[in-house]
């Protein structure tokens with residue numbers, strides 16, 4: 001039980017959870033006008049076992065204009081350091097959901113992310129699309145080994161991952177959530193994606209991010225540090241948030257010194273997911289259309305030889321084809337229809353796979 005040991009280590013070893021530390025909102029070196037990080041909130045798995053209005057009814061309580069940044073699928077040497085640099089320049093702290101095989105391939109990039117004071121959480125080993133299609137044993141291994149790989153790397157610097165897990169493709173199930181919950185691990189979704197994984201241009205990603213944030217007034221972003229479009233647009237997004245008076249909130253593990261414990265906010269409606277900017281004028285052709293046949297992008301494969309230059313930069317060379325629908329185990333697909341507002345923004349293939357059988 002590698003995973004049980006990893007979790008038990010929280011209480012017994014002197015490992016320091018990632019994230020936390022001194023806030024730099026008031027004094028950001030070299031950037032007196034930085035966006036900064038306004039406050040830290042510690043996540044208590046007992047009161048917030050599932051987080052993110054995209055899929056759940058609970059979220060970290062945020063004040064109007066407060067934003068949480070999360071980045072998935074890294075680390076990747078060609079993109080993650082640039083994301084770190086953009087965050088560093090603005091003294092913004094975020095959470096990174098690490099893919100085990102990526103961490104194994106690029107352990108030093110993971111260590112760098114943690115050393116910057118960002119929170120580290122996990123996102124499986126191989127990023128199976130879609131998680132519910134795994135057998136329960138395989139799924140457990142994806143979860144347990146993901147934590148084991150990441151913690152083995154972080155332990156070199158006396159650190160440890162936060163007990164938070166994000167399902168690849170957000171493919172949650174009751175059974176896996178229960179498994180995580182029993183181990184004190186938070187199932188962490190988000191409030192809105194920015195579609196950077198659909199290979200949009202940086203300008204498109206920027207506008208979608210801003211439109212969705214402004215439509216909701218606050219919330220948790222889901223971005224990908226392996227996407228060139230995110231790398232390109234992030235400095236501009238952070239600047240705009242500063243200009244418009246937004247504040248960044250950093251999630252940290254429970255027990256982080258000086259961090260207030262996050263309160264839960266309960267959802268009264270699903271997040272708004274505009275495809276059009278609410279405050280910018282943009283030609284309709286610039287905005288993504290979900291009618292187009294898009295293929296979800298899995299995380300890039302670890303080997304540099306498997307990377308190919310794409311129109312926006314580095315793209316994964318191989319796209320994991322989704323298995324045929326008839327292999328979906330009916331009792332493993334998400335059940336809660338009201339918690340799966342994917343139809344608003346998710347590509348049709350993913351939508352089909354995630355919908356409850358009764359919706360098909």
Ligand SMILES: [Zn+2]
Nearest residue numbers: 072073168169
């Ligand atoms: Zn992912």
